[in-house]
Amino acid sequence: MNCEVEHQDDFLIIKLSGTVRSNERLLIKRSLLSSLQPSCPKVIVDLGGLRSGGAGYCVGVLNTIKKEVHLIGGKMKICSLSQAIAHYFQENRLDEMFEIEPSIEEAKRGFFEVKND
Numbered sequence: 808m809n810c811e812v813e814h815q816d817d818f819l820i821i822k823l824s825g826t827v828r829s830n831e832r833l834l835i836k837r838s839l840l841s842s843l844q845p846s847c848p849k850v851i852v853d854l855g856g857l858r859s860g861g862a863g864y865c866v867g868v869l870n871t872i873k874k875e876v877h878l879i880g881g882k883m884k885i886c887s888l889s890q891a892i893a894h895y896f897q898e899n900r901l902d903e904m905f906e907i908e909p910s911i912e913e914a915k916r917g918f919f920e921v922k923n924d
Contacts, residue, residue, distance in 0.1 A: 808824070
C-alpha cells in the first residue's frame with residue numbers, strides 16, 4: 808500500500824492507494840507519527856486509490872489512524888470508497904464506525920456542518 812500525506816489549509820489529507828496487506832497497520836503508524844499534529848486536527852483519509860482486495864486489512868489501517876487522530880484531539884473522515892469497499896463497510900456495519908463522505912471536498916465541508924442527531 809502506498810501512503811501520501813499532504814497538508815491543505817487546515818486539513819491533513821492522507822491518500823491511500825494500492826493493495827493493503829496484513830502488516831500495513833504497523834507501517835502506517837510509523838509514517839504518520841511525524842505528520843499528525845494538534846495544530847492540524849482535521850484528517851481526511853482518501854481511499855480512492857485502494858484496490859478492493861484486502862478490505863479487512865484496510866479496517867485495521869483506518870482504526871490505527873483513527874486512534875492516533877483521537878490522541879491529538881482530532882477528528883477523521885474517510886472518503887472516495889470504491890463500490891466494493893463501500894459494500895464491505897455496509898455489510899459489516901463499519902459505516903457506523905467511520906464518518907464517510909463521497910469526496911475530499913465534501914469531507915472538508917462536513918467538518919463545518921452541524922449535525923442534529
